[in-house]
Amino acid sequence: MVYFVNLMVDFIVYRVDNRLMRTYGQHCGLAEALDLVGDRWTLLILRELLIRERCRYTDIKAALPRIATNLLASRLRELERHDLLAREDDPPPVATALYRLTPLGLALEPAILALGQWGARHLAPADKAVMQPHWLVLPLKIFVRDADPAQSRASIELQTGGEKIALSVGGGRHTVRLGAAENPAATVAAKPKVILKLFSGGMSLAAAKAAGLRIDGNADVLRRMLPKTA
Amino acid sequence: MVYFVNLMVDFIVYRVDNRLMRTYGQHCGLAEALDLVGDRWTLLILRELLIRERCRYTDIKAALPRIATNLLASRLRELERHDLLAREDDPPPVATALYRLTPLGLALEPAILALGQWGARHLAPADKAVMQPHWLVLPLKIFVRDADPAQSRASIELQTGGEKIALSVGGGRHTVRLGAAENPAATVAAKPKVILKLFSGGMSLAAAKAAGLRIDGNADVLRRMLPKTA
DNA sequence: CGGCATCCTCTTTGATACTG
């Protein structure tokens, strides 16, 4: 399938899917990472799988406005070939393929979070860019902390922009997951922008309430997750 | 200069350098980061500036075999425009332009290290890829630790593949810098591969010596910087 | 030389249409 074609001195090219795959040809971690995930759209595809854990083709396409469908198909094939994701052909009832990250793909999380944190520092405000609420999961993975690790495990559910996000802390760990929480101590509803400013420390809880945030349940668990500065 | 052209609903394009600049048009940290540094070669250019601190055009070009010269010039212009790097036109004597990272560009270090660390996990061994010894600075930034932070500041100099790398620890910080060290407690010479395995914990100091590593000076400072597992 | 700009070819991407 993959065979090497040595075109010139120190220049290696792979032939994949009947077309050439470029490589930087540098023995350097960054260059080799970019050989695998440096193509356009690739990291955004992995972002979706990181957030949703398992997606259908259409889920990914919907989250990536304007990606060409052939390009998405090609990227998914490449990523599967390189073992960053796996395709589960679901059992007969509903014959829809599901994609999920492999351990190798999941291991990209720190890099994706770091890049996202850097890029978020100058998110142009109020431009025409599309904002999908489930993307909040990434910054929340960065900002959620447990102010009282000794206390028992507790969770809350965020409701924002039509999505639900489950946050839980305790036992020295914290998790952020898209989807409804089980037995949340509180349910918190607010606009995405308010959630983000609240958890990033740029807005106090009082200010967030004034901006429309609503808490249903025990507010202490929410406070426990917020940065100290808030 | 930069003006917006709204081609279609929710699709934004900038015109730069008399050519279109693509954007994902997503209000998401990762997407906005990739809008700025997602183009081919861009992160590798930033890697060079991260390692060398200040480079001439030719230094970067030499470290990036096969980059087209017009492409490098274009990328540098873009990065300067977005304030990731700055061009210093040196004083009259030698009228050579120097490039260095701005604080915004330097802030990419964690993301570049994280990506590099991920990519390094399956560096194909013994392939035709080019290896430049100064690239060792990146993994060393990850692996160097101070086993005894209470002790006073000390530094060593690595000599490998014709390059010198200064490592220093103490005061709760550690630095890795390309170039000769000032008053190093020891000078360590070895092949790049040996250095990397030694600091990543994959090879003991004894094994490294057997593989040709030579220490001139106080070996304790070197031991202090190695991971415990070694 | 160092630092690009131009020109040309080839590859990748984007948009759309179509299929099992």
Place this chain on the structure above:
DNA sequence: CAGTATCAAAGAGGATGCCG
């Protein structure tokens, strides 16, 4: 739903030329 096929446009790679 989950892609494949097709084709035009944009981008990358390589050679060369220009200018201080």
